[in-house]
Amino acid sequence: MTQARAVHGIDDSPRGRLLSAAAQLFRDKGYERTTVRDIAAVVGIQSGSIFHHFKTKEEILFAVMEEVIHFNTERLRAAIAAEDRPVERLRALVRAELTAIVGDTSEAMTVLVTEWRCLNADKQREALALRDIYEQLWLDVLADLHKEGRFRAEPFIMRRLITGMTGWTHNWFDQSRSLSVEGLADLIVDRVVGEESEEGAA
Amino acid sequence: MTQARAVHGIDDSPRGRLLSAAAQLFRDKGYERTTVRDIAAVVGIQSGSIFHHFKTKEEILFAVMEEVIHFNTERLRAAIAAEDRPVERLRALVRAELTAIVGDTSEAMTVLVTEWRCLNADKQREALALRDIYEQLWLDVLADLHKEGRFRAEPFIMRRLITGMTGWTHNWFDQSRSLSVEGLADLIVDRVVGEESEEGAA
Amino acid sequence: MTQARAVHGIDDSPRGRLLSAAAQLFRDKGYERTTVRDIAAVVGIQSGSIFHHFKTKEEILFAVMEEVIHFNTERLRAAIAAEDRPVERLRALVRAELTAIVGDTSEAMTVLVTEWRCLNADKQREALALRDIYEQLWLDVLADLHKEGRFRAEPFIMRRLITGMTGWTHNWFDQSRSLSVEGLADLIVDRVVGEESEEGAA
Amino acid sequence: MTQARAVHGIDDSPRGRLLSAAAQLFRDKGYERTTVRDIAAVVGIQSGSIFHHFKTKEEILFAVMEEVIHFNTERLRAAIAAEDRPVERLRALVRAELTAIVGDTSEAMTVLVTEWRCLNADKQREALALRDIYEQLWLDVLADLHKEGRFRAEPFIMRRLITGMTGWTHNWFDQSRSLSVEGLADLIVDRVVGEESEEGAA
DNA sequence: CATGAATGAGCTTTCATTCAT
DNA sequence: GATGAATGAAAGCTCATTCAT
Numbered sequence: 001m002t003q004a005r006a007v008h009g010i011d012d013s014p015r016g017r018l019l020s021a022a023a024q025l026f027r028d029k030g031y032e033r034t035t036v037r038d039i040a041a042v043v044g045i046q047s048g049s050i051f052h053h054f055k056t057k058e059e060i061l062f063a064v065m066e067e068v069i070h071f072n073t074e075r076l077r078a079a080i081a082a083e084d085r086p087v088e089r090l091r092a093l094v095r096a097e098l099t100a101i102v103g104d105t106s107e108a109m110t111v112l113v114t115e116w117r118c119l120n121a122d123k124q125r126e127a128l129a130l131r132d133i134y135e136q137l138w139l140d141v142l143a144d145l146h147k148e149g150r151f152r153a154e155p156f157i158m159r160r161l162i163t164g165m166t167g168w169t170h171n172w173f174d175q176s177r178s179l180s181v182e183g184l185a186d187l188i189v190d191r192v193v194g195e196e197s198e199e200g201a202a
Numbered sequence: 203m204t205q206a207r208a209v210h211g212i213d214d215s216p217r218g219r220l221l222s223a224a225a226q227l228f229r230d231k232g233y234e235r236t237t238v239r240d241i242a243a244v245v246g247i248q249s250g251s252i253f254h255h256f257k258t259k260e261e262i263l264f265a266v267m268e269e270v271i272h273f274n275t276e277r278l279r280a281a282i283a284a285e286d287r288p289v290e291r292l293r294a295l296v297r298a299e300l301t302a303i304v305g306d307t308s309e310a311m312t313v314l315v316t317e318w319r320c321l322n323a324d325k326q327r328e329a330l331a332l333r334d335i336y337e338q339l340w341l342d343v344l345a346d347l348h349k350e351g352r353f354r355a356e357p358f359i360m361r362r363l364i365t366g367m368t369g370w371t372h373n374w375f376d377q378s379r380s381l382s383v384e385g386l387a388d389l390i391v392d393r394v395v396g397e398e399s400e401e402g403a404a
Numbered sequence: 405m406t407q408a409r410a411v412h413g414i415d416d417s418p419r420g421r422l423l424s425a426a427a428q429l430f431r432d433k434g435y436e437r438t439t440v441r442d443i444a445a446v447v448g449i450q451s452g453s454i455f456h457h458f459k460t461k462e463e464i465l466f467a468v469m470e471e472v473i474h475f476n477t478e479r480l481r482a483a484i485a486a487e488d489r490p491v492e493r494l495r496a497l498v499r500a501e502l503t504a505i506v507g508d509t510s511e512a513m514t515v516l517v518t519e520w521r522c523l524n525a526d527k528q529r530e531a532l533a534l535r536d537i538y539e540q541l542w543l544d545v546l547a548d549l550h551k552e553g554r555f556r557a558e559p560f561i562m563r564r565l566i567t568g569m570t571g572w573t574h575n576w577f578d579q580s581r582s583l584s585v586e587g588l589a590d591l592i593v594d595r596v597v598g599e600e601s602e603e604g605a606a
Numbered sequence: 607m608t609q610a611r612a613v614h615g616i617d618d619s620p621r622g623r624l625l626s627a628a629a630q631l632f633r634d635k636g637y638e639r640t641t642v643r644d645i646a647a648v649v650g651i652q653s654g655s656i657f658h659h660f661k662t663k664e665e666i667l668f669a670v671m672e673e674v675i676h677f678n679t680e681r682l683r684a685a686i687a688a689e690d691r692p693v694e695r696l697r698a699l700v701r702a703e704l705t706a707i708v709g710d711t712s713e714a715m716t717v718l719v720t721e722w723r724c725l726n727a728d729k730q731r732e733a734l735a736l737r738d739i740y741e742q743l744w745l746d747v748l749a750d751l752h753k754e755g756r757f758r759a760e761p762f763i764m765r766r767l768i769t770g771m772t773g774w775t776h777n778w779f780d781q782s783r784s785l786s787v788e789g790l791a792d793l794i795v796d797r798v799v800g801e802e803s804e805e806g807a808a
Numbered sequence: 809c810a811t812g813a814a815t816g817a818g819c820t821t822t823c824a825t826t827c828a829t
Numbered sequence: 830g831a832t833g834a835a836t837g838a839a840a841g842c843t844c845a846t847t848c849a850t
Contacts (some may be wrong), residue, residue, distance in 0.1 A: 168369060191393040
C-alpha cells in the first residue's frame with residue numbers, strides 16, 4: 001500500500017482517493033495492465049470494495065477523464081478572464097495547459113490522451129462533448145489572433161500544432177531542470193505568433 | 203481472415219505479413235487488446251503457429267518498432283542527402299517524418315508512440331538506442347540552423363516541439379483534405395524558422 | 405421498490421413482507437439468481453437490514469417453505485373435515501392442492517418444489533418432516549378409497565401420480581381460461597377413481 | 607476426478623464427456639451451484655479448457671438439453687412406428703418417456719425440466735421449438751384416442767396430466783424396487799383410458 | 809513448419825455477510 | 830432495529846504459451 005499523491009480537483013473522499021490512485025497507475029502502467037486489485041491496494045481497500053464506488057473499471061477511467069477535463073476547462077476560463085490582449089490570453093492558455101500536463105493534473109492529463117481508446121464508443125462521445133468545450137476556448141482566442149494577422153494558418157490547424165507541442169511535454173519536460181513552465185510557454189507562443197523580440201529588433 | 207495492407211519496409215514473407223497485421227491491429231485496438239489469435243486470423247494461420255516466428259507476443263511488438271525505426275532512419279538519411287541548405291534539409295526531414303506518420307508506415311509509427319510502455323525495460327533500452335540514431339539526424343540539422351541564428355531555442359528543445367507537432371498528426375491529419383503533406387510541412391517549418399523568410403521571398 | 409403481493413398465511417410484519425417478496429422472487433428468478441439486495445429492494449429496506457430478521461439467505465428460503473407447508477396442511481385438514489365420503493374427500497384434497505399451487509400460495513408452492521435442492525441436508529430433513537404430515541393426510545384418504553376398491557394401484561403410488569399431475573399445473577394452468585380449478589380437480593379425480601361413477605350418476 | 611457415467615446419445619468425444627459430466631452435476635447440484643471448475647474436474651481437465659468446446663457455461667446447458675430432446679424425440683418416433691393400435695402407441699410413448707426420465711437419459715431429462723429458467727430468452731425459444739416437435743408426437747396419438755372416445759378431456763390437457771405424472775417420477779421412482787417401468791407405464795395408461803381389466807370384468 | 813487442444817495464471821465482477829455508526 | 834461501506838471468497842471467462850501429432 002503506497003500513499004497516492006493528491007491530484008488537483010479530486011478531494012479526499014474514498015472516491016477521490018480511488019481516482020487519484022487510478023490516474024497514477026493508468027499513466028504508469030496503462031489502463032489494461034492496471035488491475036482493480038492494483039488500484040485497491042494503493043488505496044488500502046479490498047478489490048471488491050471498489051465496486052461500491054464505480055460500477056465497472058471503465059467507469060473509473062471515465063471519471064478520471066471527466067474530472068480532469070472539467071478542472072482544466074475552469075483553469076482555462078480563469079486564464080482567459082485574467083488577460084485582455086489576445087496574445088497574452090494565448091500565453092495564459094499555453095501556461096495553463098502546460099501546468100495541466102506537467103504539473104498538478106499530469107497523471108490524469110496523460111491518461112486522457114494515452115488511454116482514450118479504452119473507453120467504449122458511448123463514453124468517448126460523452127467525453128468528446130466535454131473536450132469540445134475546452135477546445136472552443138482555445139479556438140476563440142486563436143481566431144482573434146488570426147483576425148489580427150498574427151499568423152497565417154487556419155486557427156484550427158494552429159490549435160492542433162499547439163496540442164502536439166504541449167501534449168508531448170509529458171514525455172520530456174522536467175520542471176526541476178533549467179527550463180520553467182513560463183519559459184517553455186513563451187517558446188511555444190513564439191511558434192504561433194513569431195518571435196516577439198525579433199519584431200522588437202526589427 | 204482479411205488481407206493485411208502491405209507496410210513499407212516489411213516484405214511478403216510469413217514474418218513480414220505477421221508484422222503488417224500486428225502493426226495494424228496494435229494501432230487499431232492497442233497491444234493489450236489485440237490477441238495473438240487476432241493476428242493469426244488476419245494472416246490466415248492458427249495462433250500456435252505464430253510462435254514459430256516469434257518467441258513471444260512482445261517480440262512481435264518489438265519487431266514492429268525496430269523495423270519501422272530502421273526504415274524511417276534510412277528515409278531521413280536520404281532526405282538529408284538530397285538537400286544542401288539547412289532550411290531545406292529541415293523541410294525534407296519534416297516531410298519525411300510526416301510521411302512516416304500519416305503515410306506508408308503510419309500504423310507502425312503510431313504503435314511506436316502509443317504502445318511504447320508495453321515493452322519491458324530491456325527492450326525499451328534497445329529500441330531507444332535505435333531511436334537515438336534517428337534523433338541525431340534531426341539534431342544535427344537543427345544545430346546547423348541554430349548556428350545560423352534561425353531560431354533561438356536550444357536545438358534539442360526545438361526538436362521536442364517538432365516531435366509533438368508531427369507526432370500528433372496521426373490523430374487529425376487526413377491526406378484527402380485540402381492540406382497536403384507538403385503544405386503541412388511548410389507550416390511546421392515556419393514554426394521553427396519563422397514566417398519572415400517566405401514573406402521576404404515573396 | 406415494488407409492492408409485494410400478499411401471500412396467504414404470511415402477515416404484514418416486516419418478516420412477513422420479506423417472505424412474500426422472497427417467495428415471488430425465488431419463483432420468478434430462482435433462489436440462486438435472487439440476491440438479498442433484490443429482496444430488500446422490494447420491501448424497501450437496505451440489504452444489511454435483512455440480517456436482523458434472518459441469519460442467512462437460506463433461512464429465508466426455509467421459512468418460505470415452512471410457512472407454506474403449515475398453511476396448506478391446515479387447508480387440507482379443513483378440506484377433509486368438510487366431507488364424509490372418501491371420494492368427496494379426495495375431490496376436496498385435489499381442489500385444495502390445486503388452489504395452493506395455482507392460487508393464493510402459488511409462489512411459495514412453486515419454490516417448495518423447484519428450490520428444494522438449495523436447502524442443506526439438515527433443513528431438508530426438517531422440511532421433509534413437515535411434508536410427511538401433509539402427505540399422510542393424502543395417504544389416509546387414498547387408503548380408504550383403495551379399501552373400497554375404487555382403484556387398484558398402491559395408495560402411495562397413486563399419491564405420487566397425483567402429485568405429478570397437480571404439481572405440474574404451475575407450468576400451464578391459467579385460471580383465466582375456460583378450465584376452472586373445480587373442473588380440473590374433477591378431471592384429476594377421474595384419473596384416480598375412473599370416469600364410470602359420473603356416467604353411473606348421469 | 608470422478609468417472610462420469612455415460613449418457614445415451616452422447617459419445618465419448620471430449621465434448622460428449624463434458625456433456626455427460628455437466629448433465630449429472632446440473633441435476634445433482636443445479637446449474638447455478640455447479641461451477642465450470644466442477645465440470646472440468648470430473649472430466650479431468652482444467653477449467654479454461656472447457657471454453658475450447660463451449661463458448662459459455664450456458665452453452666453447455668443448452669447443449670445438454672438439445673441433445674436429450676433430439677435423442678428422445680427419435681425414441682418416441684421409434685416407439686410409435688412399432689405399434690398400430692392407438693392405445694398401444696400410447697403405452698409405447700409412456701414407456702419411452704419413463705425410460706428417458708428414470709433410465710438412460712435421466713440426468714439430462716431432469717435438467718431439462720429443472721434448469722429451464724437458466725436459459726436466456728433466445729435459447730429458450732430455440733429449445734422450445736425442439737420440444738414442440740416432441741410434444742406433437744404425443745398430441746397426435748392422444749388425438750386418435752380421443753376420437754375413439756377413450757377419454758373425455760381435451761387431448762392437450764390430458765398430455766399435461768401425463769407430463770406431470772411421468773415428469774415427477776424422477777423424484778421417487780426406483781427401478782430396483784418391485785415396480786418396473788412397464789408396470790408403471792400400464793398404471794399411467796390406465797389413468798388415461800380407464801382400467802382395461804375393469805372393462806374386461808364388466 | 810503447422811496444428812489446435814490443453815494449460816493455468818490471472819482478470820473483472822458478484823454477493824452473502826459483517827459491523828461501526 | 831436500520832444503515833451502507835467494506836469484506837473476501839468465489840465465480841465465469843480470457844489468453845499467451847506449450848507440445849504431441
